[in-house]
Amino acid sequence: MFLNTLLVVLTNLAARFLGNTVFRQHFHLWLSAVLMFGPALSFWVSQHSVFAKRTHFLYRMFLRSGWGWTCIFAGSFVFLLSFSIRRSLSLSVRHLSRLGVAGGLWFGFCKLLYLLENTTGSCYEPLLGGPDVANGQPMLVLREGESKSVCLKAGMVWRGYEVSEDVFLLCLCCLLLAEETAVFGPYLSLGGISDAPLRILFLFCVLLLGLWIFLLLCLLAYFPQFPTQLLGGALGCLSWRGLYQGWYRQGPSWCCPGRPGQGLLNTKNSSAEAEDTKLNHDHCN
Known part of the structure; x- marks a missing residue:
């Protein structure tokens, strides 16, 4: 009984925070x-940490399989929430397709970034005993082809x-999780x-x-690479903006999965429908 009460309190607080318009x-x-x-x-950090x-x-x-962890937990939460409300497999799959689109975008960008680095880079062979070895930097000899x-x-x-794929992935996953879990607060406020x-998954x-x-x-603190990490983060933010602030605002259709929570919280009475409209409006602002 105590654990269930603690779970309810923690999830209510987190849902209220993530569902807040300011956040x-x-x-x-x-x-x-x-x-x-x-x-x-x-x-300020210690390199001996x-x-x-x-x-x-x-x-x-976690970092090497970040997208897999995000898909497992976010996908399970989205599916359970949508299916428990509507009992519609097609509607649940439609909401899950947002993760598929984001995954395809991430995979495509990773391939393009690898191609970019492969075509613009060169191979160097480090030679010990070079003129810079006293400074801890071995001499590099270009190896063509x-x-x-x-x-x-x-x-x-x-x-x-190079563009940091790790920072790109982390930024995209953070923004995706914030978007997909933000609907839980308004859902609880509507009763x-x-x-x-469902609370455990959330x-x-x-x-x-x-x-x-x-x-x-x-x-950022222990492995700072300012230009590459900044570019990776910018790419992740642009991907989120193009999907959640652009494409998904067009509304659900055969070519658009719609925003998180859209089509889930409206009921038969008009007042609940009005609240759902307000929720969707607040969610996209």
């Missing part, structure tokens, strides 16, 4: 500020025009029934959002 309107601005000023944290190692458990377990994969497999160094599994999504923000701060 929805300014979260992307806060994320942009983190990208701009986050590398300054490198002056466990988070200064790329082999840390959080990096290996090598691709990035072959270069890295041979233990050489690849230098090219929606929510059992323990809480997992909130914890995952907090983890992505923490990992983003760790990357």
Whole structure:
């Protein structure tokens, strides 16, 4: 009984915060500020910290498969919420298709970024004993005709025009989770029934959002690469704006899944329909 009460209190507080209009309107601005000023944290953090190692458990377990974790928890929450309200598989699939579209966009951008780095870069072979070895920088000799994969497999160094895929993924996942979970607060305020599994999934999504923000701060503080990370974050924010602030505003159709929560909270009475219209209006502002 105590655990259930604690779950209700925590999820209500988190839903109220994520569903707040101020949070929805300014979260992307806060994320942009983190990208701009986050590398300054490198002056205060210790390079002997466990988070200064790329082999840390959080990096290996979550960062390398960030999109998979986001799809599992966000997809489960979206499906359970939509199906428990309408009992319509087609409607649930329509709302889930937002994750599929974002996943396809992320995959396509990753392929384009790899192609960009592969075509604009060059392979260098580090030679020990060069003139810069006293400064800790070995001399690099250009090796022409090598691709990035072959270069890295041979233990050489690849230098090219790079955009941080990790920061791109984290920013996109943060904005996606904020959008998909924001509907839970208005849903509860309209008297929606929510059992323990739905609340637990929502809480997992909130914890995952907090983890992505923490990992983003760790990357900016311990592995600062200002131009590449800023470009990756900008690409993630632009992807979110193009989807959730652009395409999805057109309304549900065969070529558009619609906004989160659209078509879920209206009931047979007109007052509830008016509240749903207000919810959709507030959600897109």
